[in-house]
Amino acid sequence: MAGFKTLDDIGNISGKRVLVRVDLNVPVADGKVTDVTRIERIAPTIAELSGKGAKVILLAHFGRPKDGPTPEFSLEPIAKATAEVLGRPVGFASDCVGDTAASAVAAMNKGDVLLLENTRFYKAEEKNDPAFTEKLAANGDIFVNDAFSAAHRAHSSTEGLAHLLPAYAGRTMQAELDALEKGLGNPVRPVVAIVGGAKVSTKIDLLMNLVKRVDALVIGGGMANTFLAARGTAVGKSLCEHDLATTAKQIMIEAAEAGCAIILPVDGVVAKEFKAGAASETVAISEVPADGMILDVGEKTVKAVAEWIDRAATLVWNGPLGAFEIEPFDHATVAAARHAADRTKAGKLVSVAGGGDTVAALNHAGVADDFTYVSTAGGAFLEWMEGKPLPGVEVLKH
Numbered sequence: 290m291a292g293f294k295t296l297d298d299i300g301n302i303s304g305k306r307v308l309v310r311v312d313l314n315v316p317v318a319d320g321k322v323t324d325v326t327r328i329e330r331i332a333p334t335i336a337e338l339s340g341k342g343a344k345v346i347l348l349a350h351f352g353r354p355k356d357g358p359t360p361e362f363s364l365e366p367i368a369k370a371t372a373e374v375l376g377r378p379v380g381f382a383s384d385c386v387g388d389t390a391a392s393a394v395a396a397m398n399k400g401d402v403l404l405l406e407n408t409r410f411y412k413a414e415e416k417n418d419p420a421f422t423e424k425l426a427a428n429g430d431i432f433v434n435d436a437f438s439a440a441h442r443a444h445s446s447t448e449g450l451a452h453l454l455p456a457y458a459g460r461t462m463q464a465e466l467d468a469l470e471k472g473l474g475n476p477v478r479p480v481v482a483i484v485g486g487a488k489v490s491t492k493i494d495l496l497m498n499l500v501k502r503v504d505a506l507v508i509g510g511g512m513a514n515t516f517l518a519a520r521g522t523a524v525g526k527s528l529c530e531h532d533l534a535t536t537a538k539q540i541m542i543e544a545a546e547a548g549c550a551i552i553l554p555v556d557g558v559v560a561k562e563f564k565a566g567a568a569s570e571t572v573a574i575s576e577v578p579a580d581g582m583i584l585d586v587g588e589k590t591v592k593a594v595a596e597w598i599d600r601a602a603t604l605v606w607n608g609p610l611g612a613f614e615i616e617p618f619d620h621a622t623v624a625a626a627r628h629a630a631d632r633t634k635a636g637k638l639v640s641v642a643g644g645g646d647t648v649a650a651l652n653h654a655g656v657a658d659d660f661t662y663v664s665t666a667g668g669a670f671l672e673w674m675e676g677k678p679l680p681g682v683e684v685l686k687h
């Protein structure tokens with residue numbers, strides 16, 4: 290990989306403490322990891338470093354904790370899941386810095402793997418605070434970044450550490466960049482993007498550039514509601530960021546100027562409660578009841594999405610079309626995923642999808658292996674697609 294040091298360049302690391310940034314921000318329901326793709330993808334890097342006798346110290350975030358350490362956002366259950374997937378013991382330290390982390394690291398033997406607690410339990414992490422980065426660096430001799438899916442964040446553990454320690458790209462980071470370049474570096478047109486999901490405020494800005502790079506943008510999931518509301522459609526109690534209406538309107542203007550079609554839902558499946566088995570009905574998008582929530586796009590929209598997939602030569606997809614974890618709100622996502630998989634298998638489509646929940650949705654639909662490429666990354670992959678430098682990648686080029 291041009292401009293990067295990879296594990297091929299790492300030399301003798303026997304006995305060295307290697308801090309490895311991984312993405313363990315995996316989907317969890319009722320305390321159980323529901324999709325282990327991100328864990329499986331970090332296995333090669335961990336096996337290689339451990340096999341060379343390094344002390345492998347994993348750094349990761351989980352969710353977006355607002356109030357410091359809380360059990361809900363602890364990585365401890367994920368350490369157990371990681372051990373199961375890797376088929377080896379994975380230690381856990383209940384703090385990522387300070388004495389707790391230092392003594393757990395000091396107790397490691399060559400080849401051991403240890404996971405440190407959620408880096409986002411410290412606000413300083415997201416501020417890329419140099420003093421905090423130094424505290425993280427105190428536990429390592431070398432830094433390896435294998436978290437491509439968090440590389441769009443300029444945080445202490447994704448960017449800062451690469452300034453303080455000799456830094457290398459891990460095998461997944463390397464493979465993700467190679468695969469995206471191969472699949473989307475020079476995409477065959479028309480390019481259709483599907484963007485859905487729930488991370489509206491952190492992803493909406495990137496649509497401003499994405500509409501200049503793709504021929505059509507299908508917006509579903511929670512993301513669609515903000516656009517519908519901006520257009521004046523009442524969305525009841527749906528997930529919606531009304532204060533982003535101006536941004537949504539501007540994206541629609543930019544899209545029109547760039548000749549990018551914007552496709553919004555024409556119908557929605559609405560329910561009064563966000564829970565399995567909740568009574569639901571499909572209504573025209575102009576008829577969402579004031580006390581209803583749109584939890585999936587409706588059948589007419591599913592048909593329109595399939596038609597756009599048929600027109601596409603290349604499909605990029607991040608974010609489910611509905612709350613796919615809860616039946617029956619998985620219907621549109623599963624239908625679109627299966628349709629894209631069929632077109633791909635027929636040799637008519639290059640399909641690249643990514644994101645923690647999107648990968649889980651593709652697995653739920655049973656088609657993850659049928660896509661051209663499935664990235665672990667959602668936001669990072671879209672930012673890469675819009676041509677934006679990713680801080681966690683750029684710093685590895687120094």
Ligand SMILES: Nc1ncnc2c1ncn2[C@@H]1O[C@H](COP(=O)(O)OP(=O)(O)O)[C@@H](O)[C@H]1O
Pocket residue numbers: 485486487488489509510511512528583584585607608609610611612613614643644645646647648666667668
């Ligand atoms: N209409 C909707 N209302 C509420 N949540 C939704 C809706 N559509 C999708 N979601 C939720 O979006 C989440 C995934 O969004 P996101 O994190 O942006 O995707 P990814 O992890 O693939 O990048 C899922 O948990 C799903 O339940």
Ligand SMILES: O=C(OP(=O)(O)O)[C@H](O)COP(=O)(O)O
Pocket residue numbers: 312314352353438439442488491643644645646665666667668669
């Ligand atoms: O899950 C992630 O991204 P994704 O939802 O875009 O797939 C990454 O772990 C980044 O998490 P963040 O969006 O809270 O920084």
